[in-house]
Amino acid sequence: MTNPVETLLVLVLLSVLSALGSSRLPSLIKVLSFQGLVVSIVPLFMGHEMNTGSIIFTLVTFLIRAFAIPLYIYVAIRRVAIRREANPIVGYHASLLLGLVLIVAAIAVSPKFNLPMPQGRPLMLPTAVTLVVAGMFLIMSRRNAIAMVLGYMMMENGIYLVGTGFSLRAQHIVEFGILLDVLAGVMIMAVILQHIKQAFDSLDTARLTTLKE
Amino acid sequence: MIELIIIVPLVAGLVAFFLPLTMARPLLVLIGAVHLLLSTLLWLQRPLALLPDYFAITPEGLLSLIVISLLFFLISIYTTAYLDATRIHSENFFSGALLVFLASMTMVTLSDHLMVMWIAIEATTLASAPLIYTHRSAASFEATWKYVLICSVGIALALLGSLLIALSMDVGGVDAPVAFSALAQEAPRLAPVWLKAGFVFILVGYGTKMGLAPMHTWLPDAHSEAPSPVSALLSGVLLNCAFLGIFKTHKIMHAAGLGDFSGTILIFFGLASIIAAATFIIKQSEYKRLLAYSSIENMGIIALGTGIGGLGAYGAMLCLIHHSLIKSSLFLSAGNVLIGYGERTIAGTGRLVRMMPKTFVAFISGFAGISGFPPFGIFIGELLIIMAALRGGHFVAAAVFILSIAVIFAGFSRHVIQISFGANAGPDRLEEHAAMVWPQYMLLFTSLVLFIWMPGTLNQTIRLAVAAIGGGF
Known part of the structure; x- marks a missing residue:
C-alpha cells in the first residue's frame, strides 16, 4: 500500500497549482481551505506516537485551518461585497507555469540539503518549500488584498509542515500559541x-499609494 | 515569579476594554508606575521564573525591560494630556491595546524559548496594529495594512528560522530544550549549516520588524500615521524588542564559533540601513517621517556595532538605551508640534522657538542627542563603534558609517532649522501643557545623567550582555 503521507503531500502540491490558477476569490478560498485541511491531518499519519494532547491539538488545528479561518474570510468578503477577481500582476497561466517550475526545482534541490528525512518521506521538504515560496509569490503577484491574506495563509501552511515534519521538539502548547497568533493575525x-474598503471603496492595493515614497 | 510583570498589564489591558471611555487614563499611569516598580524589583532581586522552560531573566532582557518600563511610565503621563488635546475614537479600546502592547513587549524581554519569543514578537504586531489606525483616516489604514502584512510575512520567515535552528539540534543530535540559554551552551554540537540558515531567516524576519533596510518600508508609514505617544513607543521600544530576538540568536552563533558569519551579515544590513536612512532623510518633507528614518539609521548603527563586536557591541548597547530615551522624546515633541500647528509637513511649521518655547527646548536637545552630540549618550556609543571598526580593520564600514552620519546630520539640521526658526505667520504663542513637556525633559535628563554617571550595576549588566558575543573592553 502506498504511504498515505505521500498521497496527502501530492494533494497539497496540486492545491498549490490550483490556487495559482484560481481567478475568483471564492474558489481561491476553497482551495486554501482544502489545503489547510490536508496539511493539518498530515501529523496523524506520520507514525509519531500520539497521546491525547497531541490528537486534540491536531484536531483544533484542523478545525481552525480548514474551517474557521476560511469561513471567516468568506464572510468578510461577502460583507464588503468586493470584486471577486484576484486581479493578478502576473497572469494565471504564467503563475501556473511558475508553480510547476517551482515544484520541479524544489524536488530537484531538496535531496542536496542532505537532511535526515523523517522515515524516508522524500516529498516532505519539497512540499514545504513549495508552499512557502508559492505563498510569497501570491502575496507579491496579486493586487487584491484578500488574495494576499490567502497567500500569507499558504506560507503558514508550509511552515507548519516544516514544524510537524521535521522537529518533534516544539511542544504542543507552543504550537498552539503559534496557531492562535496566526488566527488573530488573519x-x-x-x-x-x-x-x-470603506475608506477607499476598493480592496485593490494598487490604490494604496497615498504613502508612496 | 517573573511572569507577574507580564500578567499585570495584560489583565489591566483586558479590563480597560470594558471601562467607560475616559476611565482608563488613570489606569494607564497606574499600570505604568506598577510596571516600573516591578521591573526595578526584577533588576535588584533577579528571581527565578515559574516556567523556567519558557522564561528567564537575561542581562540584555533586563536592559530592554527597564527601558520599556521607564518609557511607558513617562509616555503614559504624556498620553493622558494627549488624549485631552486630541479626539480619538473609542478611547477605552486605545488604552486597552496600549496596555496589551506593553504586556507583549514585556514578554519579549523575558522569553528564553525560541518559539515563545516568536509568539511574543508576533503578539506585539497584533497589539500595536489597532494603535496605528487610531485616527481612522484612509492613510492610517493603509499604514496599518502595510505594517501588518509586511511584518507578518517577515515574522513568518523568523518562525521558519526558529524551526531551522530546532532542526540543527535534531541533525546535530543535541537533546536540550529549545531555549536560547540551553542552545548557547550546546552550540558547538549544533549542525552549523542549519544554524546558519536559521540565523539568516531570523535576521531577515526580525530585521523586518526592527526596520533594517531593505525590509524597512512599513516603518516610516506606521510611525508617521500612528498617534505620537504610540510612535514614541514603536520607535523607542518595539524596535529594541525585535533586535533582542536577533541579538539572542547572534549569541548562539557566537557560542557555536560562527560569530564571524553572523557578524558580517549584521554589518551588511546595518550599513544598508544607515545608507538608506541617509538617502531618505535629505529629501524628507514630513517631520514624523524624518524621525522614523532616523530610527532606521539608529537601528542600522546598533546592528553595525553588534556585528563588529568588541568595543562596538558595548557601544551598540549604549546606542540602544539612549536611542530609546532620545527618540521617544523627539516623537513626543513632534506630537506637540502636530497638535499645535495641525500640519504634518516641515514646510507648514516654523518659528517653533517663539510659538512653543518649551517644546523647542526638548526638540532641539533631542536633535542634538540623536545626532551624536555630547552630553547625550549616543555620542559615546557611536564613538566606541567607530573605534571598534577601525581597530577591527573594518575600514570601509567605518568610512561609510562616518560619511553617512555626516550626511544625515546635514539633512536633519536643515529640517530642524526650518521647524525651529523658519517663517510662519501663526499666532505668537501656542498653548503647551506641562504634562506634554515634562516627560520629554525627563527622558533627555535620564540620557544626560547616564552620559555623566553610569551606575555600576548598569555598566555590569551591559558588560554581561555583550560578553556573550565577545564584546566589551
Missing part, C-alpha cells in the same frame, strides 16, 4: 480590510 487583517 482576523486583524480582515478587520483592516473592511476599513480600507
